[in-house]
Amino acid sequence: MHYVEYHLTREEKFMETIGYPELERHKKAHENFRKVVFDLVHHIEEGELHAFKEALAMAWGWLVGHIGKVDKKYGEYAKEKGFI
Numbered sequence: 001m002h003y004v005e006y007h008l009t010r011e012e013k014f015m016e017t018i019g020y021p022e023l024e025r026h027k028k029a030h031e032n033f034r035k036v037v038f039d040l041v042h043h044i045e046e047g048e049l050h051a052f053k054e055a056l057a058m059a060w061g062w063l064v065g066h067i068g069k070v071d072k073k074y075g076e077y078a079k080e081k082g083f084i
């Protein structure tokens, strides 16, 4: 939970720094992810196996769908504008 918060907050600050035009939409996706993760962690701590399985599936989906596609777009923007 701490790493998720740390990572998403840093990413959002970076996007703010470069003036990324899709920032608000991206932040909403992060917010939805945070809510689901924090809810699942609570259930996992209660020993609910289905929550653990759901978290694994969600993490995989996030890697492929968000990091692999959505995050890539701000990287391309940053490159295009000469920030990286």
Ligand SMILES: [Fe+2]
Residues within 6 Å of the ligand: 011, 026, 030, 066, 070, 071
């Ligand atoms: Fe992101």
